[in-house]
Amino acid sequence: MTGHDDSKGFLRRYAPMIYGPSALFSMGEGAVVPVIPLIAIELGASLATAALAAAALVVGHFVGNLPAGWLVARRGERATMVISGSLASLGVLGMALSPSLALFMLAVFWVGVCAAAFSIARHAFMTTNVPVTHRARALSMLGGVYRFGVFVGPFIGAAAISLLGTNRAVCWWFLVALAATVLLVALGPDPEGRPLAAAGPGVPSAPAQRLEAARPGVFRTIADHREVLARLGSAAACMAAVRAARQVVLPLWGESIGLQGSTILVVVGVSGALDFGLFYLSGQVMDRYGRLWAAVPALVTMGVGFAVLSATHDAGGAATWFTACSMLVGVGNGLSSGILMTIGADLAPQRSPGPFLGAWHTITDGGSAATPVLFSALVAASSISVATGAIGVIALAGVLGFVRWVPRYVHER
Numbered sequence: 001m002t003g004h005d006d007s008k009g010f011l012r013r014y015a016p017m018i019y020g021p022s023a024l025f026s027m028g029e030g031a032v033v034p035v036i037p038l039i040a041i042e043l044g045a046s047l048a049t050a051a052l053a054a055a056a057l058v059v060g061h062f063v064g065n066l067p068a069g070w071l072v073a074r075r076g077e078r079a080t081m082v083i084s085g086s087l088a089s090l091g092v093l094g095m096a097l098s099p100s101l102a103l104f105m106l107a108v109f110w111v112g113v114c115a116a117a118f119s120i121a122r123h124a125f126m127t128t129n130v131p132v133t134h135r136a137r138a139l140s141m142l143g144g145v146y147r148f149g150v151f152v153g154p155f156i157g158a159a160a161i162s163l164l165g166t167n168r169a170v171c172w173w174f175l176v177a178l179a180a181t182v183l184l185v186a187l188g189p190d191p192e193g194r195p196l197a198a199a200g201p202g203v204p205s206a207p208a209q210r211l212e213a214a215r216p217g218v219f220r221t222i223a224d225h226r227e228v229l230a231r232l233g234s235a236a237a238c239m240a241a242v243r244a245a246r247q248v249v250l251p252l253w254g255e256s257i258g259l260q261g262s263t264i265l266v267v268v269g270v271s272g273a274l275d276f277g278l279f280y281l282s283g284q285v286m287d288r289y290g291r292l293w294a295a296v297p298a299l300v301t302m303g304v305g306f307a308v309l310s311a312t313h314d315a316g317g318a319a320t321w322f323t324a325c326s327m328l329v330g331v332g333n334g335l336s337s338g339i340l341m342t343i344g345a346d347l348a349p350q351r352s353p354g355p356f357l358g359a360w361h362t363i364t365d366g367g368s369a370a371t372p373v374l375f376s377a378l379v380a381a382s383s384i385s386v387a388t389g390a391i392g393v394i395a396l397a398g399v400l401g402f403v404r405w406v407p408r409y410v411h412e413r
Helices: 003-042 047-075 077-097 101-129 132-164 169-187 207-212 218-224 226-256 261-277 279-289 292-310 318-335 339-347 354-381 384-409
Strands: none
Touching: 003 047, 003 077, 003 101, 003 132, 003 169, 003 226, 003 261, 047 077, 047 101, 047 218, 047 226, 047 354, 077 101, 077 169, 101 132, 101 339, 101 354, 132 169, 132 261, 132 279, 132 339, 218 226, 218 354, 226 261, 226 292, 226 318, 226 339, 226 354, 226 384, 261 279, 261 318, 279 292, 279 318, 279 339, 292 318, 292 339, 292 384, 339 354, 354 384
8 A cells, every 4th residue: 555545545534533633622722722832921920920821731731631632531532531531622712711820830730631641542542443554644744734734723713813813822723623612523433443453463344342341540551651750751852852842942032033923823834834744754764664764854854943042042142043944843743743642542552542642742842841940940040042952952862762662662562
C-alpha cells in the first residue's frame, strides 16, 4: 500500500469518530492558546504571571490524565469524548466571561482537564485498532490533525478579534467548535460496538471485548511499568516540555519586543503551517526506519531554534529573528508529529491501554506543565532571554534520553 493510499484509508476509516472531532477541537484550542497570555495581561497580569496563566492549561492536562485513563477503561472512548467535550464548553464559557484573573485561570485549568480526557480517549482507541505496521502513520496523522488546528486556529482567532474588537472573541469560536465536536462524536459510528479498522495480530477485534476483560487499576499499571515510565518517560517529558514552550515563549517573546497581538498570531500561524506540512513525513520515517529517526532531528531542530532566539532580543531586526526562529521551531515540531503517541502506544498493554496511557500522558504533560512554570520563574529571576535559552538545554537532555532508552524498550518490544 502506498503512502497516499494509507492516508486516504486512515481518513476514511477514522474521520467520523477521531480525525474530524480532533480537527474541530484543535482549531478551537489553537485559536485560544496564543491569546491566553494576552487576555491575562488585559486582566492585570505581569509577563511572568501571564506565563502562569498559559501554564494553567497544561497543568489541567496533567491533573486530568489519571482520572481520564480510569474513565476510558470503564466507560469507553466514545462516552469519554462526549463527556469531556461537553464539560470543556463550561470552561471556555468561563474564559469568555471571567471578570478577574483568578477566575480566568481557573477556567483555563478546567479546559485543560477536559482536553486530557478527550486526548486519552482517542489515543486509546487508535492504540487498540490500528495494526502496528501502520501505527506511526495513523498517529502522525492524528498529530497532523492537531497541527492543522494549531495552524488554522490562530488565523480564525485573528479574524474573530478583528471582527469583534476583543481578544476574548476567540473563546466564542472555541464554543462553536466544541459544539460541533460533541455532535460528531455522538452521531458518528460507535467505536464501542463497531471497530473502524481491522485489528492486527494480538489486538482485540472489538473494544467491547476489551472493556469486559480484566482491567488493571491506574496505580497498579504504574507500578507494573515503573521502570519504562521513569526512564523513557523522562525523555518524552523533555520533548513535551520543548513543544509546550513554543506555545508560551513565542507569544510572550513577540509581546516583549513590541509586536501587536494580531501580528504575533500570524507569525505563530505561519510557524504552524510548517509544522503541519511535515506531519505525515514523521509517521513514514517512524514506520520505516524507527522512532529515533524522527525524535532526534525534531528535538535538535527545536533546540537550535530556541537557543538562537534567546540571543536576539536586543539585536537589530528582533522581529525578523523572531519570525525566523519561529519557523525553525515549527519545522522541528512538525518532525515530532505523533512521536509521543506512537511510543506510548508501542509500550501500552493492548487489551486495556487506558490506564497506561493515562500514566504516560501524565508524565509527558508534566513536562508540558513544568515548562511554563520554569519559564515564568526564570523570567522573574533573570530575563526572557535566559528563560528561552533554558529550553534549548531541555531539548539536549531529551536527545540523550531517547538515544539511550528507545533501543532498549521500544526496539525490544
